[in-house]
Amino acid sequence: MANYNDRLDRTFAALVDPTRRAILAKLERKGASSVSELAEPFDIKLPAVMKHLDVLADAGLITRAKAGRTVTVKLRPQPMREAMEWLRRYERFWSTSLDRLATYAEAREAEAKEKER
């Protein structure tokens, strides 16, 4: 369970940065991409892009494979799936609880209206 929380920490920390999200979004559209292709739209230097890629790789969100002088970056969706499942559990919890709250409060409202008559 500690590992699970550590993994979630890394995933959320990686996803919170807008440049890293943009990199993931680009990978999502293109599938695989070279590092220089990924760096292109951003107004930052290549070493900074490499740092972002390190964070994403540590979180398991991408894989990198070197062939000759080209590094190919690929999206790895498993950690995102895990993070989404985690967030969905909360959503389900509160969503159904609030449905029940509505039912209860509406019954109390009907009682109050009855009394006011």
Added chain:
Amino acid sequence: MTSLTLVRRVRARPSIVFEAMTTAEGISHWWGPDAGEPVLKAESDPRPGGHYLVRFRTSDGLEHEASGEYLEVTPPERIVMSWRWTAGGADPGESRVEIALRAVTEGTEITFTHARLHDEESARSHEGGWSGAFDKLEAYLAQRA
């Protein structure tokens, strides 16, 4: 920032919704994800610094407990409380629940936010875009499913 916001409209006046959300009696009627499963224990002292505790069962038979402290209580419009899982699963740390109630024609609009859900770094960050990021990821995952 890792937070979850739900908006609901309820056909009941704000004072009734507020009471349902803050009294032990009210909480025991709705808390928990599985209708038909009882709230096992509910305690609530709705004033700043007061504590609450809710213990409930889910349909898988497991018991869970959450507790925390009221940080802001403004009847019948605003509740802020700290939140922590105190039993039944791993504790991912303290988070925060913020509830805003607004009177609307048909009753009350509830804006329910569970914030600071994960790690200090994301809590401090002012980046929004969580739901957008997740929408995209979901679209991506749906394609591959």
